[in-house]
Amino acid sequence: MSKNLVIVESPAKAKTIENYLGKDFTVTSSFGHVRDLVKSNDAIDVENNFTPTYVVSKDKEDVIRSLRKLAKGVETVWLATDDDREGEAISWHLKEALNLDEKNIKRIIFREITKTAILNAIQNPRTIDDDLVNAQQARRILDRLVGFELSPVLWKKVKYGLSAGRVQSAAVRVVVERERQIDEFNAKGFYKVDAIFDVENGKKLNAELSKRLDEKTKAQGFLENCINATFKIDNLEKKPAKKSPAAPFTTSTLQQEASRKLGFSVSQTMMVAQRLYEAGHISYMRTDSVNLSEESRQNAATEIIASYGQEFAKNRTYKTKSNSAQEAHEAIRPTNFANRQPVSDNQQQRLYELIWKRAIASQMSDAKLERTIVTIGITKEDKKLAETLKATGEIIIFEGFLKVYLESKDDDDDEENSETKGVLPPLKVGQSLDLELMTATERFTRPKARYTEASLVKELEELGIGRPSTYAPTISTIQKREYVVKEARDGVQREYSVLTLKNDKIDSKTKTETTGAEKNKLFPTNMGMVVNDFLVGNFPDIVNLTFTAQVEAEFDKIADGNLEWEKMLGSFYGQFHPQVVKVAEDGEYANTTRELGKDPKTGRTINVRMGRYGAMVEKLPLDPEDKEQKPDFASLLKGQYLDKVTLEDALELFKLPRDVGMFENKKVVAAIGRFGPYIRHDSKFVSIPKEEDPLTINEERAIELIKEKREKDAKKIIKVFPENEEVRVLNGRWGAYIAVGKQNVKIPKDLEIEPIDLTLEKCLELAEAAPAPKGKYAKKTATKKAPAKKKTTAKKTTAKKPAAKKATTKKTTTAKKTTVKKPTAKKTTPKKTTD
Structure with a gap:
């Protein structure tokens, strides 16, 4: 047996590292975290200095048993988890869960999996850094306290099943505030003047007016001044320039x-x-x-x-x-x-x-450039105009880093008036230019762009909210909770004016363009807005962006050994908990209902509100006491927000469901349901694509969608059994499978029968032998199985502060309960890591 056991987080690393270290080392994996706070309200003993109670995760019990066996037969256990706070905490949890002797532990770190890095780490072991563990533990405890105390308030005051979190709620606020800035933005029109000149040898020169004109009359006046005018190059300014590369990736x-x-x-x-x-x-x-x-x-x-x-x-x-x-x-x-x-x-x-x-x-x-700025003067009837046109261009003298890479920009960084327009033709001062075309095009000011996942990460980083390890899970969480959605949105048609000067004549046209179209952008949902407004109104500190960043800075102080984690939590909780109690007992319920007015035809009151399956409008009965009268409901369309819906919008929504036409002598109906717009035909439902409107979809398009759905369904079905319609062999995303009622059954890879040749008996046999389903719907769909063997309960551990001596564990024949230590906030010089 090897003398050394190396424990890493991921099994993918283990084999490579074992090859580097040789036969004296066995390398295995913990498969990530092995313990967490128990999933109950008593996970943290607030009265006892925030002492946490940890439990070995159920899915890690076998891993811990296996690691214990391996650890018993070796001289040294090398804890080689990742070099950040999470990794340091995993090493500490492994030490506690495996009851490892401090004398037999060595902590090693590396930031790349190469032979040099691994061997260098073995030569330079250290001990577990309690300060880093404390910082991670403080984050985990604080986030649990926030989640477990805020969520029940949301259940009571807003809607059952909602959740809140310190970082996720701040991220939602950022998205909500940007959406409201965009909604409140009033676009202002202006005119941008561009000119195209003929230069010698058929070459063209593009130029533009140096300033924007804020009115159509001013644009018209400028173009009139350019009729029969002469254009000359007044100045040619060449400047050396350079571009430097971006830093390596964080x-x-x-x-x-x-x-x-x-x-x-x-x-x-x-x-x-x-x-x-x-x-x-x-x-x-x-x-x-x-x-x-x-x-x-x-x-x-x-x-x-x-x-x-x-x-x-x-x-x-x-x-x-x-x-x-x-x-x-x-x-x-x-x-x-x-x-x-x-x-x-x-x-x-x-x-x-x-x-x-x-x-x-x-x-x-650096890339070396030569940037040229051309100033074009305008003369009309021997009088020089004050306005000038400018053309810019650049040539690359030396590519430098541009030979390999150039950083991309976000939407907000893309300027309409780009600094460079490409390479210019040969020019000289005093050269006359022939105007081919001049246009004054109406443009509009734009609000800040909606966030993409990437630009939201950038914003959170600049605000100091979260750390590298938290960006991805935070953005995933707010989408999973359906506070934010990533989707495409259609734009709207907008008219704009174009004035064109050609051959000394001005032509005016009105054109249309699509504005506001979005792709893969983050939008707050109605529920996201309601929850955000409730938290901002009742817990301003928790979703205060400056406060959230300050908490991150305090975690950094703990990691540096400059702040005791219990003291930090005490200061936070002392202000947070009384506010939770106050809002839960005396706070107002979230206002999710707004009266829009009366239906002009019936006089019935129309409200917009949050319903069980999302935002909707409702038309109340004239007589609330009359039990025979029922309210009418209609879901909001994508992009409609509770606080912006008008009575006119609601009346349009009540036109759904609407008869679209007939197909195969059966009615085709468009409507909106829990999962979005759909077509109903012959008791079957067909989704309407997100970019299409159920209020305007026509019969021809609806029939096209019905046929497409039939073709798709036909390709999905491999085999059906008339004698038992609940059993089908289907094509799925990952290949063929068997559906028995609501139960989906994998077809074993080693089964020497083609899916089309499966019999009903074989399908039922495979369904009976299939493992019980896991997760959310397990109880609904699981088939009956033989009674399983009794399992021992999960090992539960209550954290204590570490002492010089190792705490002993009482052995019992029932579930093991171990008292482990809570790391102290030691005052040693920290080992620098990145969270």
């Missing part, structure tokens, strides 16, 4: 750039990066440092010189703007710059290439 900038360039979601980016890290291809992907080690910079320079030449290499160091960044760590980079294509998986290769380019470019020379 977690946040990787998430942003992968979204912009690759179309990845934040969670997808982290999942793919995790795989690249575990395979040893990139350094650790949770970091807020833009620093590269000297060795990494040298390796990058070697690759740059070999691939592009000496003149392309430039050693650069970067300093992050974040006060809490861990500069001892590195930015995200390849572990081997010479390796251009380490994986065959398309998603992994695309992300790896992005990381490679960004890191390489950061160590390359």
Whole structure:
């Protein structure tokens, strides 16, 4: 048996690391966290200095049993969990759950899975850093306190089943406030003047008026002044310029750039990066440092010189703007710059290439440019106009880092009046220009863009809300809770004016354009807005963005050993809990109902409110006492908000369900239901695509959707059994499967029968042998199974502060209850890590 046991978080790392360390080391995985706070209100003993009670997770009981067996037969247990606060906490929990002797433990860290990094870590072990554990524990306890105390208030005052959280609620507030800014924004029109000139040899020069004109009459007047005018180049100004590369990726900038360039979601980016890290291809992907080690910079320079030449290499160091960044760590980079294509998986290769380019470019020379600004004077009847036209262009003198990479920009960074317009034709001062065309086009001011997942990460980072490890789960949570949705929205038609000067004549036209169309943007839901408004009104501190950032700064102080975690929690809870009690007992209920007015035809009152399945309008009976009269309901359309719906909007909604036409001698009806707009025909339902309106969809399109659904369903069905209609063999997303009523049954891969050849008896046999379903719907769909063997209850642990001696555990024949220690806030110099 090996003398050493190395425990890592992920099984994907284990084999690679074991190969590096040799036969004296066994490497195994904890599969992430092994313990958590018990899922009950007594998880935290507030009266006893916030002492937490931990329990081994049910899905980790077998893992812990296996690790205990392995740990008994070795001399040293090496805890090699990730180099951040979560990783440090996992090491501590492993020590406690496995009852490891402090003398036999060594904590090692590495930020890339290479032989050099692993062997170097073995040569430089340390002890578990209690300060880092305290910081993670403080975060976990505080977030549990907020969630467990706020959520019941929401259940009571808003709607049952809602949840709140310190970081998630702040993130929702950011999205809600941006949506309201956009809604309240009043677009103002202005006119942008562009000109196209003929230059020698058939070349064109594009120029524009240096200022915007705020009225149509001014635009008209300017174009009239240009009739029969002469145009000359008054000035040619050439300026040397340069562009410098962006810093290597942090977690946040990787998430942003992968979204912009690759179309990845934040969670997808982290999942793919995790795989690249575990395979040893990139350094650790949770970091807020833009620093590269000297060795990494040298390796990058070697690759740059070999691939592009000496003149392309430039050693650069970067300093992050974040006060809490861990500069001892590195930015995200390849572990081997010479390796251009380490994986065959398309998603992994695309992300790896992005990381490679960004890191390489950061160590390359500036791009050298020559920027030219052309000033064009206008003369009318020997009188020079005050206004001038400008043309800009640039040429690249030396590519530098642009040979490899250029950073993308967010919507807010895309200016209509871009600084450069490409390469200019040969020009000289005093040169006359022939006007081919001049246009004055009406444009409109724009509000700030809605958030994408990536730009929300950027905003949270700038506000100091959360840390690299929290961005992805926070954004996933607010969407899972349906406080925020990521979707596309149709734009609206808008008219705009275009004045055109050509051949000394001005032509005026009105055109239409689509404005406000969105794709993959984050929108608050009605429930998200209601919950946000309730929390802002009753718990302003919890969703106060400055306060949320301050809490993060206090976690950093705990990690640095400069603040006791119990003291920090006590200060927070002392203000938070009394407010929870006050709102729960005396606070007003969330106002989710608003009267819109009376139906002009019937006189019935119309309200807009939150219902069981979402926002809706309701038409109340004339006589509330008459039990025979029932209210009418209609769901809001996508993009309609409770606080903005008008009586006119409601009357339109009550037109649904509406008869669209006939098909196969049966009525076709359009309506809105719990899951959105749909067509109903012959007792079957067909979803209406998100971009289409049930109020305007016509018969032809509805029939087209019905036929498409039939074709799709026909391809889905492999085999049916007339003698038992509940049993079907179907095609699914992951291949063929058997449906027995509501139970879905996998077809075993080693089954030597084609799906089309399955008999009814075989289908029922496979259904009977299938494992019981897990999760949310298990009780509804599970088939009866033979009684299982009795399980021992999960090991439960109540945290205590560590002493010099190891606490002993009382052994019982029933469920084991272990008293473990709660790390003290030690005052040693911290080991710098990134959370």
